[in-house]
Amino acid sequence: MIKLEIIEQFQQELDYLNNQKHSSIMISTTAKHALSFRVLPRRSILNTAMSCFMINDAKLLKKALLFFDGLVDYIYIDIEQKQDLNLFEIARSIVKKSNLTTVKPNDNTLESCDMLIRNHLKDDLLNKDIAVVGTGNLASKLATRLTERQANVYIMGRTNEKEKTVTEALNLFLPKHTSEVKPFEEIQSKKKVDIIVSFLSGQMSKEDRLLSLIDEDTFVIDGGINNFSSSFIQRMLSANVKVTRLDTRIALPYQMLLEHDYTQSFFNEVFGHATINDVLVAAGGYIGGEGTVVVDNLKQPNQVIGIADGSGGVKANEQLSEADRNSIRKIEKAISTSS
CATH class of the missing domain: 3.40.50.720 (NAD(P)-binding Rossmann-like Domain)
Structure with missing residues (x-):
């Protein structure tokens, strides 16, 4: 049975978080022999307030997750398994409403x-x-x-x-x-x-x-x-x-990089492959097939890097076919039109 005192501590942290622009909790564990539960110092980063808990007990972990799920924007979970307790494995089966993100304290x-x-x-x-x-x-x-x-x-x-x-x-x-x-x-x-x-x-x-x-x-x-x-x-x-x-x-910002606007912008706008003016393009390190136009940005390209050779590189200028040059012209036209 979960002590009433712990529930009151959850509520106290939630009251604090409710007064902040963005809210989150971080749950971690420790390799050292320690108490089953402890409230750690609060943190604030990237306009997000964070309440922190050390939890070394499965029942307490489930209770905490059920209490905060949907009431905070993010739930950060220690992915390092320092005890015979897999925090993330339990969290992914419980958290349905808040954004669940892993962190590596080490x-x-x-x-x-x-x-x-x-x-x-x-x-x-x-x-x-x-x-x-x-x-x-x-x-x-x-x-x-x-x-x-x-x-x-x-x-x-x-x-x-x-x-x-x-x-x-x-x-x-x-x-x-x-x-x-x-x-x-x-x-x-x-x-x-x-x-x-x-x-x-x-x-x-x-x-x-x-x-x-x-x-x-x-x-x-x-x-x-x-x-x-x-x-x-x-x-x-x-x-x-x-x-x-x-x-x-x-x-602390290092742990939040996956959710940072810059990182999300990279995955949503820069990285991947697409079709522009009926031409296949790739960016952000994505390896395209032969003839793919390699650009600097998928959603809003500003530069043509070259033509993919189909094996992870780009063709030398003398290797370009007329079709390759035509693809480059189409993308450069799209760039000039958008700018």
Whole structure:
């Protein structure tokens, strides 16, 4: 049986949302052992107010979905299955009136951390020294991202063997001329580092390994939340070292891109194939058959890119047949007429 208190919390959030221009809720879960239900801080993005819930119980999830379906514009659902509870599978069977959209919190976390670091370093990561604590999903993705931004990245794991395994794996698919991700032991020759980022599932046990690398210019980021002990944080603050917990609101627009006007305009107006003046046209990367005129925009073309060769490319000028040239003339006439 659902507690009355939870229903009252649903209603309180709905009362707030009813006073906003556009409304939405976001339901997520967590890999950590946690309460079955929690109301998270509200958010606002792209003129849309959002109430957020962490739900780790199937009955509570169904109740929340039934309560809000049709009363909010969007229901955002965490697609990452961190528990033995498939939020999206349940949501798609219940939500009938609101727009149901999936979100990937891990990606949002990655984008947020990336932008936080870029902002702090004024988007200049060239040869900056960054220690990434952790060898899991987020730590590995971030290490790859920062290395591609030309930073010197060192991964700290539970053991030297773990560090070596992960760095070797990441270096296998980094671009050819990119510097390699290195294990933490190779950082010892460095006096200080510019950034320390931690992405652990729990509190760090070897904080002392970091102390010699930190000075007043080092920026310490607790990406995993509560990775650092209170004594470590106190020590950093006493030494005037900047320490922050990662706020994933930074990249919230990233999660909403599918519904953004620009993205929807691309799918509705740019991408696909159609017929203009009895001529087949394609745009937005859509591969047309031989003779298809490739344009920049399907609904309102402004430029002829070329004639499709039927295998994913465009014909060279000397390969164009008279029929091809006639098709181009027809489309160029349509463009000039519409403008």
